[in-house]
Amino acid sequence: MKRALMSVSDKTGLVSFAQKLIEKNFEIVSTGGTKKVLEDAGIETISVEDVTGFPEILDGRVKTLNPFIHGGLLGRRDLPEHVKTMEKLHIQPIDLVCVNLYPFKETIEKPDVTLADAIENIDIGGPSMLRSAAKNYHDVTVVVDSADYQVIANELDEFGDTKLETRAKFAAKVFRHTAAYDALIASYLTEKAGIVAPEKLTLTYDLEDSMRYGENSHQKAWFYKDALPKEYAITNAKQLHGKKLSYNNIKDADAAIRIAREFSEPTVVALKHMNPCGIGKGNTIEEAWDRAYAADSISIFGGVIVLNRKVDLATAKKMHALFLEIIIAPAYTDEAFEILAKKKNIRLLQLDFVNKDEQPRKETVSVMGGLLVQEQDVLEEDPETWTVVTEKQPTAQQLKTLLFAWKAVKHTKSNAIVVTNDDQTLGIGAGQPNRIDSTKIAIKNTGNNLDETAVLASDAFFPMDDCVEYAAEHGIKAIVQPGGSIRDKDSIAMANKYGITMVITGIRHFRH
Known part of the structure; x- marks a missing residue:
């Protein structure tokens, strides 16, 4: 008779899987809550204590860390010496391990979690059993995901055993799973210890989607989601309508919501190829849209739009008249959604703006052979800290306008120059190798239609x-x-020569 060891926190599909194993002549070793669920379902089990001859101790912290368990998992059936040792010590082989781990992630996601709660949900025995079984996958089937139970059941029906190829794949999955589990623990405890630059960086992400292609059609791409995502993130946006987001869509959408995060008044951000092409503010979201559109009515074609207020019918009608790739907003009226959804391909996303000011995580950028990590540029801008360096002093209104321009330029690719008035961007020069060219492009894009309120920001x-x-x-x-x-x-x-005012912030905002 074969032996299976079952100990799971997530009981999904447990009973039916155990019934299949019984049907295939397995005996089941189990413990704790898993044993109770199985026995309540009429499935006979052997307790871990009966296998180890040792009681569960230390509030359950030690129960499976025992040679009768790990010897049964790690003993190689193809080595006579291993077989002889197991027989001599009365260690029975374990042929299948079904284990998933204490819910550490779910525990630390709770808003009121304590350090003590988190520590008690660090599984020790579970990962040890999984790793032992996965190391010996030539002889042992190991399953950590309830979604894989049916694969095992099918192979037992068809072949009487699992295939070596399947065991190898499941073993690799186990090591990915335990690595991710340990990465979460490492990150949590590192943060609690106040360590900001650990000697080892452990990150873990979950596959969210396989993209049709990457930045270009010949590049394969995948979208992974942070295992503990922040609330204000494109990964948490709910897609209500339209085609799947592409690789470039996701990058642009992320850049656009970063800009929108800067503003509390009704604001519309129009973005194209990672740069804003129009930012407008207003008393209403429709007025903000009108200004964002007027800022650059050409570049907005095919752009990404973020609105930080519910989309109303009047604004929706104006957006519907254009070709837009993505619209992101906290909500849509029924009438607004109905008119926008008439275009089957437009992506309509809903994102809660309530948490836009949450403390963001560090951002990462890959380079060949490594990874750059930095804090996000979320410095709170305060004109009170600025220094006027010219003879001409700014008016209160000019300072307000300069602050708007300063927020816009920090999200424009360097070298960046942005020209604005009180309520909208007028011209943007981005990504040029020298600053004078960015200045010329920004001025040109205003159509030379500048009045007394126009200001310029340089990153x-x-x-x-x-x-x-x-x-x-x-x-x-x-x-x-x-x-x-x-x-x-x-x-x-030069500013004094022309009688213009200049303020110095003391802080730059490069964006590469």
Whole structure:
């Protein structure tokens, strides 16, 4: 008779799987809650204590850590010496292990979790049994996922045993599972210990989707979700309508909601290829849309739109008139959704903005041979900390407008220049290898239609005074920039020459 060891926290499918094993002439060793569920279902089991000859101790912390368990898992059937030792010590082989682990992830996701609760939900015996069985997969079938029970049942019916190929795949899955489990524990305890740069970085993600392709059609791609995702994240957006999100859609959507996070008043962000092409504010979401659209009515074609208020019918009608890839909002009125959903391919997503100010996790960027890790750029902007460096002083309204421009430029690819008025972006110059070209592009994109309220923001300092001069010659009245160049005095002198105001933030916002 073969022997199976079953000890699971997740009881999904447990009874029917155990019944199949009994049918195939397995005897079942079990413990704790698993044993009770099985016996309540009329399935006879052998207790772990009867196998080990040793009682469960220390509030259940020690029960399966025993040679009669691990010898039965690790003993190789093809080595006479192993077989002889097991027979001499009366260790019975264990042929199948069905184990899943204490719910550590579910425990630490609880808002009121204590460190003591988390520690008690660190499984020790479960991973040990899984790893022992997986190491010896040539002889032992190991299953950690209830979704795989049917695969085993089918092979037992067809072949009388599981296939070596299947056992190998399940063993690999076990090591992925225990690695992810340990990664969560490591991250949690590392954070609790206040360690910010551990010598080993352990990250774990769950496969969310297999993409049709990546950045380009010849590249394969997959979308993985953080095992403990934040609330305000594209992974938590609910897709209500349209085609699956593509690789580029996800990157653009993520960039767009990062920008929207900056604003509390009714705001619309239009984004294209990781750069904003229009940001508009208003008293209503329709007014904000009108301004975002007017900011760049050409580039918005095929763009990603984020609205931080419920989409109403009037705004929906205006968006419906355009080709847009994605619309993200906290909600849609029934009438707004009905009109937008008339286009079968547009992606309509719903994302809760309540948690937009939650503390974000560090962000990672892959490079060949490694990984860059940094805090997200979520610095709270405070004009009270800025320094006026010109003879011309900014008005209160100019400071308000400069703050809007400063928030917009921090989300534009470097070198970045953004021109705005009080309520909308007017021109954006992004990603140029020199700052004067970004300045020229931003000014050009305004259509040279600048009034007294127009201001300019630069994500980093001006290396020379040419950007300031070009801006002044085209009607800019106020500039915000980080400062820090050895030629700051030249840019300040140029601003004074044209009678414009310049403020220094002391903080740059590169975005590569």
